[in-house]
Structures are given as structure tokens and as C-alpha cells.
Amino acid sequence: MAAVVRWMIDRFGMREVRDHVLHRRVPKDPWYQGDGEAMLLLFAIQLLTGIVLAFSYTPSVVEAYNSIRHITFEQKLGWFVRGLHYWSGGLWVFILFWHLMRQIATGGYKKPREGTWLIGVLLLFLVVVMSFLGYLLRWDERAIYALRVALSIFHQVPWIGEQLVLIIQGGPELSSLTLTRLYAVHVVLGPILLAVLIAYHVYLVVLHGTLASAEMKEPLETVAEQKEVYERQARHPYRGERFFPDTVVRLSPIPLATLAVVIALTLAFGPAKLFPQGVGTDATFPKEEWWFAWYSALAALLPPSVAGYFHWLFPVVLFVALAALPFVDRWTDNRGARNRPIAVTVVCLVVLAVLYLTALRLRSPWTAWPRKTPPAVPVGVMLTERTERGRVLFATYGCNSCHAVAGDGPEFAPDMARLRQRYSLEGIRRYVMDPPAGVAMPSYRERMPEEELTLVAEFCHVAQTFPRGR
Amino acid sequence: MRRRTLFKWLLGAAGAVMGSVVVVPAVISAFSPAGRSQSRAWRPLGPLRSFPLGDVVDAAVPPRREAYPVEVAAAQVVYVWQRTRSDFVVFSRTCTDLGCAVKYDPGSEFYYCPCHGGIFNKSGERVAGPPKKPLYRYATRVREGVLEIDLRSVPAMA
Numbered sequence: 001m002a003a004v005v006r007w008m009i010d011r012f013g014m015r016e017v018r019d020h021v022l023h024r025r026v027p028k029d030p031w032y033q034g035d036g037e038a039m040l041l042l043f044a045i046q047l048l049t050g051i052v053l054a055f056s057y058t059p060s061v062v063e064a065y066n067s068i069r070h071i072t073f074e075q076k077l078g079w080f081v082r083g084l085h086y087w088s089g090g091l092w093v094f095i096l097f098w099h100l101m102r103q104i105a106t107g108g109y110k111k112p113r114e115g116t117w118l119i120g121v122l123l124l125f126l127v128v129v130m131s132f133l134g135y136l137l138r139w140d141e142r143a144i145y146a147l148r149v150a151l152s153i154f155h156q157v158p159w160i161g162e163q164l165v166l167i168i169q170g171g172p173e174l175s176s177l178t179l180t181r182l183y184a185v186h187v188v189l190g191p192i193l194l195a196v197l198i199a200y201h202v203y204l205v206v207l208h209g210t211l212a213s214a215e216m217k218e219p220l221e222t223v224a225e226q227k228e229v230y231e232r233q234a235r236h237p238y239r240g241e242r243f244f245p246d247t248v249v250r251l252s253p254i255p256l257a258t259l260a261v262v263i264a265l266t267l268a269f270g271p272a273k274l275f276p277q278g279v280g281t282d283a284t285f286p287k288e289e290w291w292f293a294w295y296s297a298l299a300a301l302l303p304p305s306v307a308g309y310f311h312w313l314f315p316v317v318l319f320v321a322l323a324a325l326p327f328v329d330r331w332t333d334n335r336g337a338r339n340r341p342i343a344v345t346v347v348c349l350v351v352l353a354v355l356y357l358t359a360l361r362l363r364s365p366w367t368a369w370p371r372k373t374p375p376a377v378p379v380g381v382m383l384t385e386r387t388e389r390g391r392v393l394f395a396t397y398g399c400n401s402c403h404a405v406a407g408d409g410p411e412f413a414p415d416m417a418r419l420r421q422r423y424s425l426e427g428i429r430r431y432v433m434d435p436p437a438g439v440a441m442p443s444y445r446e447r448m449p450e451e452e453l454t455l456v457a458e459f460c461h462v463a464q465t466f467p468r469g470r
Numbered sequence: 471m472r473r474r475t476l477f478k479w480l481l482g483a484a485g486a487v488m489g490s491v492v493v494v495p496a497v498i499s500a501f502s503p504a505g506r507s508q509s510r511a512w513r514p515l516g517p518l519r520s521f522p523l524g525d526v527v528d529a530a531v532p533p534r535r536e537a538y539p540v541e542v543a544a545a546q547v548v549y550v551w552q553r554t555r556s557d558f559v560v561f562s563r564t565c566t567d568l569g570c571a572v573k574y575d576p577g578s579e580f581y582y583c584p585c586h587g588g589i590f591n592k593s594g595e596r597v598a599g600p601p602k603k604p605l606y607r608y609a610t611r612v613r614e615g616v617l618e619i620d621l622r623s624v625p626a627m628a
Contacts, residue, residue: 060540061540061542062540144542145569145570145571145585148564148568148569148570148627149568149569149570149585151569151626151627152564152565152567152568152569152627153568155625155626155627162625162626163504163505165625165626165627166503166504166505166626167500167501167503167504169503169626169627170503170539171503171539171626172511172621172622172626173511173541173542173621173626174541174542174627175539175540175541175542176538176539176540176541176542177503177539178542278542284571284584285584286570286571286584286585296585296586299567299568299585299586299600300585300586300587300599300600302586302600303600304596304599304600304601304602305602307567307600307601307602308602308603311568364587366586366587366599367582367584367585367587368580368582368587368589368598369573369582369584370573370574370575370577370578370582395577396577397577397578398575398576398577398578398579398580399577399578401575401577401578401580401582402578412587412598440589440597440598442578442579442580442591442597447579
């Protein structure tokens with residue numbers, strides 16, 4: 001047996017890999033550096049489940065949706081494979097974000113690791129694009145509107161925006177060519193680029209190592225200094241260790257936990273919900289996948305003067321800023337989070353901002369939407385016959401598209417039970433007829449019969465006294 | 471020039487020629503949908519009597535399915551407002567901010583975008599939210615009592 005192994009190591013040229021990769025000595029890495037291993041694991045899951053999905057998926061606008069339904073509901077364990085693909089994709093973006101934050105906080109991109117960092121930045125953008133393309137292929141309502149959001153962003157690009165839309169869409173109309181293009185990028189081009197870039201990233205990690213604890217002790221001005229400090233720790237009898245299996249085992253908590261979470265999420269929630277087939281004839285309520293929620297909130301907060309160019313400028317600026325970071329961050333040669341207060345502050349602020357925006361997106365207080373049902377009457381409140389008619393008219397005239405009453409309804413406009421000032425009956429009538437300039441409310445002058453206006457005003461007048469709710 | 475330098479140059483040149491013979495046609499072919507034709511694409515929306523005067527109604531253009539590429543209907547549900555006897559206003563449902571489909575509310579006579587809070591009034595002007603431009607408006611014409619719109623008169627993704 002041993003002879004066979006020796007023969008294979010020799011004939012398949014594995015000696016170099018064994019001696020210089022698996023058995024090389026590295027500084028003992030803290031457990032949290034396992035996020036990289038976790039992403040390798042996720043990539044493997046994506047490849048395997050993606051290939052299985054590709055066996056059954058049909059990239060045709062007529063059949064794509066049905067093929068996903070078939071995978072989910074009829075193919076044996078298809079739901080599980082789709083679930084793994086979906087959750088590992090989302091989690092990849094999540095872990096990649098932490099990986100990025102960690103490198104910024106500790107200065108993991110400092111010399112001689114600039115190349116590793118730049119390949120990583122490319123991977124960041126590629127993974128985000130892949131995670132977006134993945135849910136377009138479902139070709140349900142949400143997929144189509146997600147695609148149109150992306151196309152609208154490309155349309156903002158000055159001079160070539162229109163051409164970019166035509167190239168991505170495959171023509172002047174959303175058509176079967178659109179889906180085949182998205183499919184080709186997600187299934188052929190994307191995975192090839194991912195595999196190549198990940199391999200290169202890992203190769204550079206092996207070559208230059210990752211940030212060692214000894215490097216955090218004092219500023220390292222030259223690459224020679226860094227190499228010496230790194231090598232000294234790697235060779236040290238107990239501050240260094242053999243990469244395989246010692247380091248791999250030490251770093252295994254995060255990958256193992258990641259795998260457990262992916263399987264748990266798949267079992268608990270199944271694959272992503274399928275919305276009605278994407279034909280676009282119904283008004284729908286599109287929503288991005290959870291890892292883009294923060295960006296959606298950001299988009300909603302932009303004033304019109306900025307929103308017109310923000311969406312193409314943001315990724316470009318982000319890319320340039322990240323790519324330039326190792327070459328700009330040269331005031332000190334300090335490494336490690338403890339020596340980098342500014343970087344740590346920035347990272348904390350970014351994380352807080354993303355969490356805040358995500359929570360805000362869940363509430364979406366900016367969204368007004370037509371509702372047919374009149375606002376609920378709070379418990380313990382009795383309406384007269386007239387105010388009850390006013391309540392119904394409140395919905396007929398779309399007041400409840402924007403206004404909540406005692407907590408029931410959208411947050412876009414003031415809740416009628418929580419107005420900042422108390423209005424008289426006549427005051428409400430005047431407001432409805434002529435909303436002040438700058439208020440996003442339609443004038444109902446000449447649209448509402450006198451009697452109905454009075455009824456709505458009476459309801460609003462009473463609603464001011466409702467218990468505030470929520 | 472040394473022999474080795476010459477060989478390097480020749481190899482580089484040969485590689486460039488071989489590469490461009492493949493790369494250039496591939497790129498041209500992949501990017502061929504660019505360069506939008508100026509031609510118009512008139513599509514019928516329905517007979518004039520199906521659009522009540524003064525009200526906003528939605529109308530669907532059946533997607534073309536007979537020729538390749540097969541169209542998806544998504545781009546082709548529109549809002550039609552017969553403002554006066556002779557004046558038809560046809561809006562794309564595509565929000566001018568990021569392209570989600572707006573919904574018309576006859577109660578408030580506003581268009582609401584479900585994504586980022588864009589609101590437009592009956593004339594398509596922005597009332598609230600991030601949108602900067604008014605709703606995309608199609609060119610219209612009437613042929614033999616049927617209202618038609620030009621699909622190419624709005625941006626390609628609208």
C-alpha cells in the first residue's frame with residue numbers, strides 16, 4: 001500500500017505539492033481565519049449543486065420557470081439541491097463581506113500581499129454578480145423585476161448606457177435572448193472565472209501566507225522584514241505548525257459551522273420561494289434577495305439629484321477605492337486590528353450602516369401602495385354611521401395608500417392618529433382640497449363631491465382621537 | 471537584433487494575429503445587439519372605445535411569439551389615459567428610478583413604485599421618492615380606430 005502511494009506521489013508529481021503546500025510550515029493561525037476555507041467549501045457546494053441543477057434547467061423563457069418547478073417539486077431531492085445552491089450562494093456573499101471587513105481591519109492587504117488582495121477584490125465583484133444572476137434564472141416575477149433594476153442601473157451609465165442595456169438584454173425587447181445570455185454568464189463564463197481567480201487567490205495565499213500574529217507586533221517597513229518575521233514564526237516549534245493537517249483542523253470551526261447552517265437553512269426554509277411565472281402582466285411587489293436588502297434601502301434614501309448617477313458610480317467608486325487601498329494606506333506599516341484604530345472604526349461604521357439599512361428595508365417606511373381595504377377600527381372605538389362612511393371613502397379615494405390610521409397602514413405619510421398638530425374639521429377640508437406646496441399629496445379639488453369630502457374630513461377628525469396603536 | 475529577441479517578437483506577433491482572428495469576431499458577435507436600429511415598432515393596444523375618456527386603464531400588448539427571439543410580455547403592460555378625445559397618454563410601468571413596475575391607484579390618482587418609494591401623479595410627473603425623470607411616455611398613433619404605441623420610443627428596458 002505504502003509503495004503504491006509512493007509510486008503515485010512520484011509519477012503524478014505530487015511531491016512538490018506535499019512538501020511545499022501540505023507539509024509547509026506556517027505560523028499558527030487564529031481560528032477566525034477559517035472564513036477563507038468556508039468560502040472554498042461553499043464554492044465546492046455551488047459547483048456540485050449547480051451542475052446538478054444545470055442537468056434539469058431549461059434556459060428558455062417559456063420553459064425556464066416550469067423546469068425550476070420540476071426540479072423543486074418533482075425531481076427526487078431536487079428541492080434539497082436547489083436549497084443548498086440558494087443558501088450557500090447567499091451565505092457566500094455574507095462570509096465574503098466579513099472576510100473583506102477582516103482584511104481591512106487588520107491590514108491583511110499590506111505588502112507583499114497586494115496581489116492577493118487585488119484578486120480578492122475581483123472575486124468580490126464576481127461573487128456579487130453571480131449571486132444576482134442566480135436568482136434571475138428562476139424567471140419568476142421577482143427575477144424579471146430584479147433584472148430590470150439591473151438594466152436600469154446600466155441605463156444610467158453616461159453615453160453608453162443604452163448600448164449596455166441592448167447588449168445585456170440581447171436586443172431592444174426583453175426576449176429569449178436575454179435569458180440565454182444571463183444563463184451563459186452564470187453557468188459558463190462565471191464559474192470558469194471563479195475557478196481561475198479562486199485558484200490564483202489560493203496560490204498567492206500559499207506563496208505569501210496570511211497575516212501572522214508575529215507581524216502584528218511592530219511595524220514592518222520592508223518586504224524582507226516581513227518575510228523574516230513570518231518565516232521565524234513559521235519555523236518556531238510551537239508558534240508555527242505544519243499546514244496539513246494542523247492548520248486545516250484549527251481553521252475548521254467556521255467551515256463546519258457554515259456547512260451546518262446551509263443544511264439547516266435548507267431543511268428549515270427549503271429553496272427560495274417561487275413567485276408566479278415571469279410574464280410581467282401583473283403588478284407585483286418585487287423584492288431583492290436578503291443580501292442586497294441594505295442596498296435597496298440606500299437606493300430609497302437617495303434624493304433625485306443623486307439617484308440619477310449613484311447606482312453606476314457606486315460600484316465603480318467602490319472598485320477603484322478597494323483596488324487602491326493597499327497603495328493609499330501607507331501612512332504606517334502597522335498590521336493587526338489593535339494597531340489600526342482608523343481602519344477598525346471604518347469597518348465598525350460600515351457594518352453598523354449595513355445592519356441599519358437592512359433593518360430599515362424590512363420596514364420600508366418609504367413605500368406607499370394602493371390598498372383596497374379601509375383602515376381597521378381600533379379595538380374599543382365605535383364609529384357613527386357618518387364616520388363609518390367616511391372610513392370607507394378613506395379607502396375609495398386612496399388616502400390609505402399613504403396614510404395609516406392608528407398603526408394600520410403604510411408609514412409613508414403621517415398616521416392620522418399621530419398628526420403633529422390637531423386639525424379642525426375645516427382645517428382638514430382645506431388640507432384635502434389644497435395640500436401645501438411640497439407635500440406629496442394630490443389635491444382633491446373638483447374630484448370629490450362636497451358631501452364625500454365632509455364625510456372623509458369627519459372620519460379624519462375623529463381618527464385624531466384614536467388610540468395611537470403600534 | 472539578436473536572434474532570440476527576433477524570435478520573441480515573431481512569437482508575440484504570431485500570437486497576436488492568431489488571438490485577434492478569434493477574439494475580434496467573438497466580441498463583435500457577442501456585442502451585436504448594440505447599435506439600436508432607428509426603426510419603429512408599432513404595436514396595437516386595442517380599439518379606441520376600450521379606453522374610457524379621463525380614466526387610466528392598463529392595457530397589454532401580446533408579446534410576439536412567432537419569430538425568434540421570443541419576446542417576454544414583461545415590457546408590454548402599459549397604462550393608457552385618454553386625456554381628451556384626441557390626446558392619448560400611454561405610460562410605461564417602468565419606474566424611472568430603478569425599473570420596478572409602478573401601479574396606478576385610481577383613488578389618489580397617483581402611480582406608486584413598490585421598491586424605493588417613487589410616486590408619480592396622473593401626468594407622470596414625480597411627486598415623491600428618488601426618481602428624477604417623469605414616467606416614460608410612449609409615442610402613440612391611431613390606425614383604423616386602433617390605438618398603437620411605438621415600443622422603441624422608450625428606453626430598451628422600459
